[in-house]
Amino acid sequence: MGVVRKTKSVMTVLNTFEQTGKAVSAVALVEHLQDSMNKTTVYRILDRLEDQGTLHSFMGKDGLKWYAKCDGCSSTHHIDSHPHFQCRGCGKTECLSMDVTIPPIPKHKVDFAELLLIGLCETCS
């Protein structure tokens, strides 16, 4: 799992998530931070923070990997199963603060769920 050191780069990444409060794609983050750190570093920090349980990730309809802050998760316990909304107009993606009830599936062990809602945000509709 590896210790996550609080380097400048790590703090910069975390600050970005604090500031936006929204989900951010890895690509967008690389672009946004291109002057302060390397692309590879961004990807590796995202990986580590996800392992640690600080962030969670999901695949957007656009094929990009998106990250958002976890609410009360750790590396062993992943309680975060809130839905995400992705606008098909502008691409903005946000976490929705509601819980998803995952139906039990016979003969399957469900670890966690990803609910992605596709539609139009207020600005785009």
Place this chain on the structure above:
Amino acid sequence: MGVVRKTKSVMTVLNTFEQTGKAVSAVALVEHLQDSMNKTTVYRILDRLEDQGTLHSFMGKDGLKWYAKCDGCSSTHHIDSHPHFQCRGCGKTECLSMDVTIPPIPKHKVDFAELLLIGLCETCS
């Protein structure tokens, strides 16, 4: 939107979905059909069948694009919102025949939802 002609290649692709009855990743389909048609052709057929409403697609946790047959969808009306289960052991992905109730989101127009459940299938658990 473009007419979809029932060419040999199109029928071959459709037959694959009929036979497996499961979701198939584009990559797996390309691999499976490599002797009968070109990679590009597979991707384009999948695109067309999705436009037409015959197939629906979703992004797997693995970053691959998965396709499955739609039940009662057309190009204008997408009623398919059943969940998919992806095994983190073997990667197999299946459609689950249950409906997801999409909660209404204030100020957002939700077109459709993708619910991806991650866990272990019967064989892998």
Place this chain on the structure above:
DNA sequence: TTACTTTTGCAATTCAGTTGCATTAAGAAA
């Protein structure tokens, strides 16, 4: 058949994400 449009194959390209390796910086211990 003819005329027209869609579909296909192939090669080249794009681009998100990864890897290997040498260098740098955390941070614990002395």
Place this chain on the structure above:
DNA sequence: TTTCTTAATGCAACTGAATTGCAAAAGTAA
């Protein structure tokens, strides 16, 4: 603080899913 170990970083090269351009082939309607 200085030393020492290990994690983190930068850079360049690479991987692989998916896309694009274009000429050739195959559908389809008349």
